[in-house]
Amino acid sequence: MTSSRKPRRAPEPLDAGTTREEGLAPVPEPTRAGEDVRRRGWFWHWNALVTQYAPLIGLKGVGLLNSYTVWTDRREESPHRGYAFPSQQSEADFYGEDRAELITINKILVALDLIEIRKEMVPRVDPQGRRWKVPHNFYRVKDHGDDFTLSTPDVLRVAELAAQDRAVYR
Structure with a gap:
């Protein structure tokens, strides 16, 4: 069988006395732009979140946790310090997702002890101009240690939730 590819051209000859390495462009010396001070096993969350929990919470669950982490109130004087408080509808609109699905994902995240609502x-x-008081959720991503792993009781809690709420089978 013959190949349809063009034959490779022979390399250009070098000037007399020049080695192949001397004909190459110089390689710049590496410079250090910064220092990675993150703990191993952690990116925005624990590696276990992706390697173990993602099959249960899906990419949307991982994304929702990341969103809560980013939107967490870190102001010292705030009464809501440590909590994120986007409305369910604003999160759904922002990500182009269904509000009901985000509510279901939140239930799974609570069952897995990943967040508190x-x-x-x-x-x-x-x-x-009328004033009303309306219920609103505040989300706190729980901070687990480095030995954080998915366990059988975690999976069973999600299975029990699924037995009560068919939407968990999403």
Whole structure:
């Protein structure tokens, strides 16, 4: 069988007395741009989140955890320090996802002890200027140690949740 590829050209001859290495462009010396001070086994979360939990929570679950981590209130004087508080609808709109699916993913994250959800009544003003108190969720990503791994009880909690809520079978 003959190849349809063109034959390779022979390399250009070097000037007399020049070696192949001397004909190459110089390689710049490496420079250090910064120091990676992250702990091994951690990226934005524990490596176990991707290697063990992702099959249960999916990429959307990993993304939702990352979102809560990014939006966590870190202001010293804030009464909501340590919590992220996007509305379910704003998260769904931002990511182009269904609100009901994000609610289901949150239930799974709670069952796996990855997040805590605290509900509070917060004041809102409607277009007519009336003040209302509406329920709002505050999300805290739980900080687990380096030995954090998926266990049989974790999986069973998700199975029990699925027995109560068919949406978990997403």
